[in-house]
Amino acid sequence: MLIGGPLITQSKAASPAQAPASAPSPFLFPSGAALVLNFIKPDKAAEWEGLMDKVKLALQASEKPERKAQAGAWKIYKTSAAGPSGSVIYFWRIDGAPAGVAYSMVEIMTELFPKEARAMYEQYSAAFQNPPAIQIFQLELVNDFSK
Numbered sequence: 001m002l003i004g005g006p007l008i009t010q011s012k013a014a015s016p017a018q019a020p021a022s023a024p025s026p027f028l029f030p031s032g033a034a035l036v037l038n039f040i041k042p043d044k045a046a047e048w049e050g051l052m053d054k055v056k057l058a059l060q061a062s063e064k065p066e067r068k069a070q071a072g073a074w075k076i077y078k079t080s081a082a083g084p085s086g087s088v089i090y091f092w093r094i095d096g097a098p099a100g101v102a103y104s105m106v107e108i109m110t111e112l113f114p115k116e117a118r119a120m121y122e123q124y125s126a127a128f129q130n131p132p133a134i135q136i137f138q139l140e141l142v143n144d145f146s147k
């Protein structure tokens with residue numbers, strides 16, 4: 001699944017008679033596990049890492065237990081090899097994602113940084129190499145070698 005980085009926009013809600021069934025967020029991980037590949041422009045990598053550090057600290061400091069749990073389940077890795085068009089590839093490894101809590105940067109930034117969210121998300125979105133931008137893999141455990 002490929003997901004681009006749209007800017008935060010607000011739109012009027014459709015009336016109930018017109019409301020189409022919305023697809024579930026691709027950033028919800030019902031199995032509790034996912035890999036998310038982020039393809040970042042090389043000249044924006046340090047900036048992107050800085051934004052992710054800011055989000056990490058805010059999640060850890062949140063008074064909401066689900067946000068703390070979200071932070072505890074989230075690790076970010078960087079590949080040593082360059083990706084398409086020289087992009088820097090970052091993997092989000094999500095393991096133990098809290099049920100019903102989306103890893104959507106729009107939702108996270110809007111909640112944790114209400115005054116800065118738009119500017120932060122624009123900076124975040126501008127860092128992505130397009131295409132492929134983001135690839136999301138929902139994971140299902142088939143074998144646990146530790147048991």
